[in-house]
Amino acid sequence: MAESTELRTGVVADPKKPVAEKEPLFGKKEKILITDPLLDNNPITIQVLGVCSALAVTSLVYPSLVMAVAVVFVCAFSSLLTSLMRNIIPKAVRLIVQLVIIATLVTLVNEALKVLAFPVYKQLSVYIGLIITNCIVMGRLEAFAMANKPWRAFLDGVGNGLGYGLILVAVGVVRELFGKGSLFAGSPIAMNIIGPSGDTTQYWINTAADSGIGSFFGWYANNNLMVLPAAAMFVIAVFIWIQRSYNSKLVDVS
Amino acid sequence: MGEFLNIFIKSAFIENMVLAYFLGMCSFLAVSKTLSTATGLGLAVIFVLGITMPINWVINEYVLIPAELEFLRFILFIAVIASTVQLVEMVVEKFSPGLYAALGIFLPLITVNCAILGGSLFMVSREYNLTESIAFGLGGGLGWFLAIIALAAIRERIRYSNVPPALRGLGMAFLITGLMGIAFLSLTGIDPTVFAGWSGTVAE
Numbered sequence: 001m002a003e004s005t006e007l008r009t010g011v012v013a014d015p016k017k018p019v020a021e022k023e024p025l026f027g028k029k030e031k032i033l034i035t036d037p038l039l040d041n042n043p044i045t046i047q048v049l050g051v052c053s054a055l056a057v058t059s060l061v062y063p064s065l066v067m068a069v070a071v072v073f074v075c076a077f078s079s080l081l082t083s084l085m086r087n088i089i090p091k092a093v094r095l096i097v098q099l100v101i102i103a104t105l106v107t108l109v110n111e112a113l114k115v116l117a118f119p120v121y122k123q124l125s126v127y128i129g130l131i132i133t134n135c136i137v138m139g140r141l142e143a144f145a146m147a148n149k150p151w152r153a154f155l156d157g158v159g160n161g162l163g164y165g166l167i168l169v170a171v172g173v174v175r176e177l178f179g180k181g182s183l184f185a186g187s188p189i190a191m192n193i194i195g196p197s198g199d200t201t202q203y204w205i206n207t208a209a210d211s212g213i214g215s216f217f218g219w220y221a222n223n224n225l226m227v228l229p230a231a232a233m234f235v236i237a238v239f240i241w242i243q244r245s246y247n248s249k250l251v252d253v254s
Numbered sequence: 255m256g257e258f259l260n261i262f263i264k265s266a267f268i269e270n271m272v273l274a275y276f277l278g279m280c281s282f283l284a285v286s287k288t289l290s291t292a293t294g295l296g297l298a299v300i301f302v303l304g305i306t307m308p309i310n311w312v313i314n315e316y317v318l319i320p321a322e323l324e325f326l327r328f329i330l331f332i333a334v335i336a337s338t339v340q341l342v343e344m345v346v347e348k349f350s351p352g353l354y355a356a357l358g359i360f361l362p363l364i365t366v367n368c369a370i371l372g373g374s375l376f377m378v379s380r381e382y383n384l385t386e387s388i389a390f391g392l393g394g395g396l397g398w399f400l401a402i403i404a405l406a407a408i409r410e411r412i413r414y415s416n417v418p419p420a421l422r423g424l425g426m427a428f429l430i431t432g433l434m435g436i437a438f439l440s441l442t443g444i445d446p447t448v449f450a451g452w453s454g455t456v457a458e
Contacts, residue, residue, distance in 0.1 A: 048424060051279040095365070096336055103329040111325060126375035129328050133368040135280040228439065229274060233432030237425050244420035251419050 025151070033155040037163035043136040044167040045240045046250060050136035055171070055232040056127060059179065062187040063123050064172030066113070068165025070128060072158060074105045075137050079145040079157030081105075086146050098141045099132065106131045119186065136160055171235045179226030258389045261382075265393035268442055271369045272401040273435040278369030282402055283427050285360075292406035293399075298360040300395030303373050306338050307391030310374040311384055331374050336365045369398055401438075405430060 043049050050071075057063045078101050082089075089097050110128050113121040121128070131137065140160050145153040176183055225231055244250045271277045278299070285295045310331050318324055343361045347354045364370060373394050377387045408430050417426055 045424075048283055049280060051276070051283065055276040055279065096333070099332050099336060099365075100329060103332050107325055107328050110328070126372055126379060129375050130277070130368045130372055132328055132332055133366045133371045135366060138366055228436065229276065230432040230435035230439070232276070233428045233435065237421070237428035237432065240425040240428065241418070241420050244425065248419070251422060 030152065030155050033152060034159040034162070037156075037159040038166060039163075039243075040247070041163070042167065042243075043139075043160050043164045044236065045243055047136070047139070049139045050134045050164055051236075055236075056229055057124055058168055058171040058232050059175050059227055059229075060123075060185055061169065061172040061176050062184050063120055064168045065165075066117065066120050067124060067127065068161075068168045070109045070113070071131055071134065071137070071164055071168075072161030073109060074102060074131050074134075075140060075161035075164075076154055076157035078102045078105055078137055079140055079153040080150055082141045082145040083148060083150040083153035089146075094146065095138075098138060102137055102141075103132050123186075136164055167236070167239065170239070171232055174235050175226045175231055178223050179231070180222055258385055261386050261389040262393035262396075265390050266397040266400070267438070270397040270401055270438050271372070271394045272398055273431070273438045275372065277372040278367045278398060279431075281363055281367050282398075282405065283424070283431070285363075286402055286406040286409055286427065289403060289406045289410055291360075292402045295360045295363070296399030296402045298364055299367065299369060299398045300392065302335075302339060302342065302361070302364050302370055303391040303395035303398075304388070305342065305391075306335050306370060307373055307377060307387045308384060309338060310334055311377060311382070311387045314378055315384075327375075327378065331371060335370050335374070339365050369394065401434065404434060 037043060041047065044051055057067050078098070081101050082098060085097070106129060109131070110121075113124070113128060140157060144156045148156070173183065176185065265271070269275070272279065272282050281295060286292050313330060313334060314327065318327060318330065339361055343354075346361075373391060377390060382390055405427070409427060412426060412430075421429070
């Protein structure tokens, strides 16, 4: 079985290494699985996967954060389940099996959110369901989980989910801060950073501002461009620009 | 008919799937390098959206809701889409080899195109009826088609421009999509009731 897996994936085991050697549970190789997708192999800015469903939710930080957690969960556990079943899934129907695994997990997330955080659930609307067709989840199942052991596949799923969530939350921070002047609006820790001090009950930091600690707040006029869906594209383009300026290996030569 | 046109125009231009809702963004960015492939993918999307939307509507209305199995919606919809794509691929291959040659490689890609599943989910959350969901499917597909050929044409032109190296390719594609999104936003003012002969009300 090990041989056919190698043939299928083109990954050749190190010949010097005895196969039976016990590998550490969380060694250097495992760490790379988590850290690599965060920056150098980021799902959104480098692999261009999974841009689909979630950009529309990034106008506020809190929904982006919820979305990121949902994607990490789905990505990690679908990788784990697929990897556990990788030897019994017939090759011809593997896409449908993968889709059913993902759809089941997304249904779980959907029902859980409906119970735990209904306002956010309403805000995210169809985009939770669209995690099913999020290309990073499927992409990692095809590229990694079908050919690797469960623990490594799980870590790979966590890493890619986190790399995706990182961009999502970063875009959310930029868009909410410059679009509304606040952060985490709608959540229990909503805070007004530079925005107009309107509804002070909504933001716990602003109550401090009104008691005279900071006249720092309230000077900022909201930039409505940032609230538009198109702003997400601009923000990501700038992220890509910065990242590729620092790492010229990533520059698109075609 | 008025309501049909109303939703058709609205979903094609005003609430464009890609530019307003970011649906199908992966393939939108990945397959827009040349105009000919973009056209093929765009046609395939219109085709599959137009077919799966009514099927999913019937399943939702006559199977899921009477049996109170709404929580199975995701699994059933994606299964319908995957099998429809497979079926369409076989039928097209048998009866129209020319179309198959044009769409062939793009059809399997479409299963994981969020625009298809997204369309069906929007259809449920907006409570469309059968004709409305056909209009939404065809209109949404047309909007997606127009957006991808526009992006592909711009990207073909921009290849000879002096773009900063770090922005080349992907970075520019993101910027262009953003600008196109703002351009499409200017269509928001259109009142679709014009097309409905002033009879229907504007659909939400």
